[in-house]
Amino acid sequence: MKYFLVQILPYFTVALFLGGIVWRIWRWMIARIVHNITLSPFPSNWVAAILWILWQMVFFWNVLKFDPWLWVGAWPMHVALFSILGGHVLGIYTLGTQFHLLFPWLITEAQSEHASEFLGTFFGIIFFVALVYLLVRRLTLTRMKVLSSTSDYLHLLLLLAISGVGNYMRLVEGAGVTYAEARTFLAGLFTFNPQPFPDNWFFFTHFLLVQLLMIVFPFSKLMHSFGIMWERWIVNRPYKEAPLGLPGVKLRLD
Amino acid sequence: MPLVDGLNQPVKAGPKEFEGLHLVPVPDEEKPAEALKWLDYYRKERRSLVMAMESCVKCGLCAEHCHTYLGTKDPNNIPAGRADLMRKVYKRYFTVQGKLFGKLVGAEEISMRTLEEWFSYYYQCTECRRCGHVCPFGIDTCEVTMIGRQILYNIGMIPKLHAATDVAILRTGNHMALTPSGIVDTLDFLSDEIEEERGFRIEFPVDKPNSDILYVPSSADFFLNPDTLKGAAEFFEYIGANWTISTRITEAGNFGYLSDQTRVQRELVNRVWEEVARLGVKKVVWGECGHGWRAAKMYIPTMSDYPTRMRVPITHILDEVAAYIKAGKLKLNPKNNFRAQGLPVTLHDPCNYARACGLVENLRVDLYASVTEVREMNPNREKTFCCGGGSGVLFDDPEMYQLRIKFSQKKADMIRATGAKVLCAPCSICKAQFHAMIPEHKLDVKLYGLIDLVGAALDFKGHRQV
CATH class of the missing domain: 1.10.1060 (Fumarate Reductase Iron-sulfur Protein; Chain B, domain 2)
Structure with a gap:
């Protein structure tokens, strides 16, 4: 059973994850943008429109502007999430020497490992705390309670569980696995050459929950990460105004 | 009827309206x-x-x-x-x-x-x-x-108000079921009023062939906001335009857009181009109406099945006025504005102008040049709040009317906070809503459109008839 969950299921998970995302986006693309429903003030050209979309995506500008108390939780949560994702890829692939590889003249390997450790711990805690904040917000505010369905809480709990186990492995001495152990196993998965799974139940739980997240992802509201681009593509687009000045009048504009 | 299973609902359309809409529920x-x-x-x-x-x-x-x-x-x-x-x-x-x-x-x-x-x-x-x-x-x-x-x-679930208005659109080309004779009669009466106010007469050309400009007013202006029609006439007279109003499309709004976008909205779109062809018009100038301007500006290009070579540019009268003011061609005298009368004015940004049509700064160009004192509401521009009557929810049945009062609460608070004595709302539905809501919220303001105030500030001295 365990062999199936760690050596075989991941392939199905990734297929479902990537295939599901493509399928969802393909479904969005079936429908057309029928009328011009861009929000004014209009961007003057496509460059401005795309910059505005990126600005919104990077800083959560509307959240900051219209609900700062939500931003306090949402923005750090997402920044931490993306840092953690990047950290996982780079840290495991380079065994924590990513900063040394980037700036070899500036940072030694040992320093890079320390930095990797520190940033991982830092963002791990931020992520967890921000998620708790968002969950508490959803549980206490009247308007959030009436809006939420069970799955909204479950998504948060799933993320909390993943980061909880991850943080535990990082913070408790000897509870986690080393970068090298994880890399050996993952490299085995990527090269279709199965390697032994690290003998660690926390790592096993962490690994399994992440797979669950990847399976749920394409079939849930988590697709908002792609949805924002497709939605804003509709409502943030340039508009060219018709020229002013009336024909056949005695008092001419020019 | 208005309360169904504890839900507030407007009165629903019946057999008479379905017949008019050729709809089988x-x-x-x-x-x-x-x-x-x-x-x-x-x-x-x-x-x-x-x-x-x-x-x-x-x-x-x-x-x-x-x-x-x-x-x-x-x-x-x-x-x-x-x-x-x-x-x-x-x-x-x-x-x-x-x-x-x-x-x-x-x-x-x-x-x-x-x-x-x-x-x-x-x-x-x-x-x-x-x-x-x-x-x-x-x-x-x-x-x-x-x-x-x-x-x-x-x-076949349509509010009676929307269905009846849609029937009127299909039949007459406007919301209020105005007939050509009614239109001519009202406009003639308004010419008389202008003569009383200004001492000279301004005619409203109706269905005039070979006109350069087709002005599309809101049909509600004929009943509720005559000053808006007069203001537009004053502007066109001032610049010496060869303009006309068509009896077949006397409607800047579009209730089809708010209830049935497949057929009723299209009816008004097609009528525009038919009249452009019939009257030889070179440019269509839209009157004051929020959702109507959105329906015209953003939807006509993608909704009309008329060939592009038969189309002419469509612009908004307030954009055109702003262009003339910026070019310094209009002589405006805010002190002599006989409609605002020197009172502080506040501007209500209609939602559709502000968030769908990009008509925000030009409103201010027009208003600041026409009155002595403007007090901005907060929030304004694209952050504006709705008057509470948008999208034609101007229902009169008691439950829905109570809701209209609640919807407009936020706006009423904002208006009161400015302390202004004149409320400028350049949108027909906003005006209809405010006409009812000003007394409900006990606001001490007079209501005007924006072109009304521009027209009143126009200084005709040394110009044409004076």
Whole structure:
């Protein structure tokens, strides 16, 4: 059973994850943008429109502007999430020497490992705390309670569980696995050459929950990460105004 | 009638209206299945609907920015909650998670109760797009409301007000069922009034062949806001325009846009081009109407099936006025403005101008040049709040009327805070709403459109007839 969950299921998970995302986006693309429903003030050209979309995506500008108390939780949560994702890829692939590889003249390997450790711990805690904040917000505010369905809480709990186990492995001495152990196993998965799974139940739980997240992802509201681009593509687009000045009048504009 | 299963609802259209619309309503027991078919159709047709259905994370940000929720505290009036009335059905029938997990992900079967809820809440939404403006993802709940109303229309659930107005559109080309003789008569009367006010007469040319400009006024102006018509006439007279009003399209608004976008809205679109061809018009100038200007500016290009070579530019009268003011061609004398009379004026930004048409700064160019004192509301421009009557929810039945008072509460507070004595609302529906709401909220303001104030400030001395 365990062999199936760690050596075989991941392939199905990734297929479902990537295939599901493509399928969802393909479904969005079936429908057309029928009328011009861009929000004014209009961007003057496509460059401005795309910059505005990126600005919104990077800083959560509307959240900051219209609900700062939500931003306090949402923005750090997402920044931490993306840092953690990047950290996982780079840290495991380079065994924590990513900063040394980037700036070899500036940072030694040992320093890079320390930095990797520190940033991982830092963002791990931020992520967890921000998620708790968002969950508490959803549980206490009247308007959030009436809006939420069970799955909204479950998504948060799933993320909390993943980061909880991850943080535990990082913070408790000897509870986690080393970068090298994880890399050996993952490299085995990527090269279709199965390697032994690290003998660690926390790592096993962490690994399994992440797979669950990847399976749920394409079939849930988590697709908002792609949805924002497709939605804003509709409502943030340039508009060219018709020229002013009336024909056949005695008092001419020019 | 207005209270169905505890839901506030406008009075529904009956056989008489269906006959006028050539619509065969679906029998009640078949309505849910039919509505589902239409939802399936629109999810494959409108990307804006699909994205609204599939991108919301229920962050709740929109709640405090929606005037209907602020006024009623009804969770179904939170934009996300209102969209959820449709989303729960969408999830149940068109998504994997909804088919597999049902209630757990908030999916629900469609029933007659669902449709009654749609009818109630999609006719409480004023399609002001403030939720679209504030949403981090840009989800435009207005699109959900529009599709919701369209599906309800298709199965024969239409408010009497909208249905009767749609019938009038198909029959006469305007909301108020004005006849050509009625139009000529009213305009003649307004010419007399101008003569009394100014000492010289300004004629309103009607159906004049070989006109350069077709002015499309709101038909409500003929009853409620005669000053708006007079202001426009004063402007056209001042610049010496060869203009006309058509009796076949005497409507800047478009109730079809607010209830049936497939046929009724198209009727007014086609009438524009027919009249452009008939009268030899070179440019169409739109009158004051918020949703109407959006329907004209943003929808005519994609909705009209007239060949492009038969089309002419369409602009808004307030944009044109602003261009003339910026070029320094209009002599405006704010002190002699006999409509504002030197009183402090506040400007209501109509939602459709501000968030859908980019008509914000030009309003200010016009207003600041025409009156002595302007006091800006807060929030204003694209952050403006709706008057509470947007998208034609101007229902008079008691329950819905009470809701209109609640919807306009936020706006009334904002107006009161400015301490202004004149309220300038350059939109026909806003004016209709304010005419009723000013006494309800005991506001001490006089109501004008914007072109009314521009016209009154125009200094005709040394110009043409004076």
